[in-house]
Amino acid sequence: MSDDIYNLFTRFQTPNPDIGPRERVPMLAQEQAWARERAAMHRFSWIVVLVPPLCLGPVLPGIAFLLGLLVYQGLSAPGVDLDRIVGDSLGWLVLATLLFMAAWVLHNYLRDKRDPTKRYWQSMPDQGxxxxxxxxxxxxxxxxxxxxxxxxxxxxxxxxxxxxxxxxxxxxxxxxxxxxxxxxxxxxxxxxxxxxxxxxxxxxxxxxxxxxxxxxxxxxxxxxxxxxxxxxxxxxxxxxxxxxxxxxxxxxxxxxxxxxxxxxxxxxxxxxxxxxxxxxxxxxxxxxxxxxxxxxxxxxxxxxxxxxxxxx
Structure with missing residues (x-):
């Protein structure tokens, strides 16, 4: 099975049921230090959650709306007044943009909070x-x-x-x-x-x-x-x-x-x-x-x- 680099990295860092049972023993100090270094790569980050929606969220709905109007004009209504439609729809577009950004932030938050790899590394080093x-x-x-x-x-x-x-x-x-x-x-x-x-x-x-x-x-x-x-x-x-x-x-x-x-x-x-x-x-x-x-x-x-x- 082929994997891209990110998915392979993530799977490698996540507990795998295909690995057979092994002896469990307490960590040495050096092993715990390495575990904390590895765990640092998987910390929950508000930057990761917020930056994409805040940077791209304000423009993506507007671009999608304009492209949709252009397609509609070209296929169904060549004489339609796009400026008037955009002006009349501005309030709804702002509301749709805010809802889109909020939904994107919520999705990223739930994704990272429920991510099995992040949850594993949050607790693993302290288990020792x-x-x-x-x-x-x-x-x-x-x-x-x-x-x-x-x-x-x-x-x-x-x-x-x-x-x-x-x-x-x-x-x-x-x-x-x-x-x-x-x-x-x-x-x-x-x-x-x-x-x-x-x-x-x-x-x-x-x-x-x-x-x-x-x-x-x-x-x-x-x-x-x-x-x-x-x-x-x-x-x-x-x-x-x-x-x-x-x-x-x-x-x-x-x-x-x-x-x-x-x-x-x-x-x-x-x-x-x-x-x-x-x-x-x-x-x-x-x-x-x-x-x-x-x-x-x-x-x-x-x-x-x-x-x-x-x-x-």
């Missing part, structure tokens, strides 16, 4: 609950991308107990992990800093990079696939670091396959579908080839692809 989806990560490989957007050049990051806006470097770390269930799971970490427009950016220091542990619980806004946080536990996951930088086409394809934003069930957050698994395997083969000599590649393959999970 998230849903967890658990994954066991067997091994993974790290890739990089540099995709600076001058029209959206800030990041929201958790720092010093609050969500802050910082300069976006455009550099992202992509970790493609194999799970115990045999799926590819895609994790993405974005970094602040100076930006560049080239394909290759500046990698962050090793201690700033995402270092996943083997047990991952992804925290979602209840009933949705909107991620609010990641909870890691256990031993470090075996991870192959590569210097591979994604091309623009590779980044677009991987971003779509990762299911991080604006997707619908049965797709799952971060989980690569079967139809994209072969392409992901070819991408990883190219990334592994950038690691070094054949021996290093073979050791990397042995680390990331245990024999019982290999697709070869």
């Amino acid at each position: 609950l998230v849903e967890l989806e658990h994954h066991t990560l067997v091994s993974g490989i790290c890739l990089w991308s540099n995709d600076y957007d001058p029209d959206c050049n800030t990041l929201m990051q958790w720092s010093d107990g609050k969500v802050k806006y910082v300069q976006d470097s455009g550099v992202s770390q992509w970790i493609l992990a194999k799970t115990a269930a045999g799926h590819w799971l895609v994790l993405k970490e974005e970094f602040s800093g100076d930006f560049s427009y080239g394909r290759v950016g500046q990698m962050p220091a090793p201690d700033k990079r995402l270092q996943p542990l083997q047990h991952l619980a992804i925290a979602f806004a209840p009933g949705t696939n909107l991620q609010l946080g990641r909870r890691f536990d256990g031993a470090p996951m075996p991870l192959v670091e590569t210097p591979y930088w994604l091309s623009a086409d590779e980044l677009k394809r991987l971003d779509e396959a990762a299911h991080h934003w604006n997707f619908l069930p049965p797709n799952r957050y971060g989980v690569v579908n079967a139809e994209d698994a072969a392409w992901v395997q070819r991408l990883l083969n190219r990334a592994q080839a950038s690691v070094g000599p054949v021996g290093a590649v073979e050791r990397s393959e042995a680390a990331i692809f245990p024999r019982h999970l290999s697709h070869k």
Whole structure:
């Protein structure tokens, strides 16, 4: 089913009965902060309710009335005096305009007050609950991308107990992990800093990079696939670091396959579908080839692809 961008965004932010039951647990402080940031996009706004009727309402009825008169004149009464009709109808036109504007304002008010997405986000952060989806990560490989957007050049990051806006470097770390269930799971970490427009950016220091542990619980806004946080536990996951930088086409394809934003069930957050698994395997083969000599590649393959999970 195809959706325009707005409808897809709205459906993604609204509880979906097609999402199966998940474990509900109390929010962490960081997750609640992210929930409040998301909820801010769905607040009731009198500006949204009043501006369209007040800006367009005074002219639309008059335009419709004049067009109707012109059509009537052209089809039925070529000699009709339009000036006289407009003058005689001015009072009724003003009344119709006021009623039209009032009805439009009332419609917008009821629409937004009854909107299920807005009602959900008004109460969700204060309920203090998230849903967890658990994954066991067997091994993974790290890739990089540099995709600076001058029209959206800030990041929201958790720092010093609050969500802050910082300069976006455009550099992202992509970790493609194999799970115990045999799926590819895609994790993405974005970094602040100076930006560049080239394909290759500046990698962050090793201690700033995402270092996943083997047990991952992804925290979602209840009933949705909107991620609010990641909870890691256990031993470090075996991870192959590569210097591979994604091309623009590779980044677009991987971003779509990762299911991080604006997707619908049965797709799952971060989980690569079967139809994209072969392409992901070819991408990883190219990334592994950038690691070094054949021996290093073979050791990397042995680390990331245990024999019982290999697709070869």
